[in-house]
Amino acid sequence: MTAPGGTDPVAVAQLPWEEAWLLAGRLRADGIAARVFPETQTAPISEAQFLPIGKEMAGEIGLGRHLFQVLVPRKRVKEARRILGEINRK
Numbered sequence: 001m002t003a004p005g006g007t008d009p010v011a012v013a014q015l016p017w018e019e020a021w022l023l024a025g026r027l028r029a030d031g032i033a034a035r036v037f038p039e040t041q042t043a044p045i046s047e048a049q050f051l052p053i054g055k056e057m058a059g060e061i062g063l064g065r066h067l068f069q070v071l072v073p074r075k076r077v078k079e080a081r082r083i084l085g086e087i088n089r090k
Contacts, residue, residue, distance in 0.1 A: 009035070009071035012080045017041050020068040023084070030083055032076045037069045 013023055020036045027034035072080040
């Protein structure tokens with residue numbers, strides 16, 4: 001079901017944690033209500049967190065998250081992708 005007014009969120013990028021927040025901030029500065037999903041970098045505590053492996057290896061075997069989605073309202077997707085294109089050209 002689509003939210004009224006095209007406000008349902010659409011992912012315009014999947015980036016590492018810090019980059020996702022930087023892009024969301026840039027989009028917000030341009031008036032687009034962007035957010036990062038999930039909002040937190042940490043997952044609920046599980047026994048897997050205590051395995052003697054590095055963060056990268058944990059992600060490779062599915063125990064961590066590498067990428068975070070940058071979400072914008074559906075009605076602003078085209079504008080957000082244009083801004084993302086400008087950033088990528090620099």
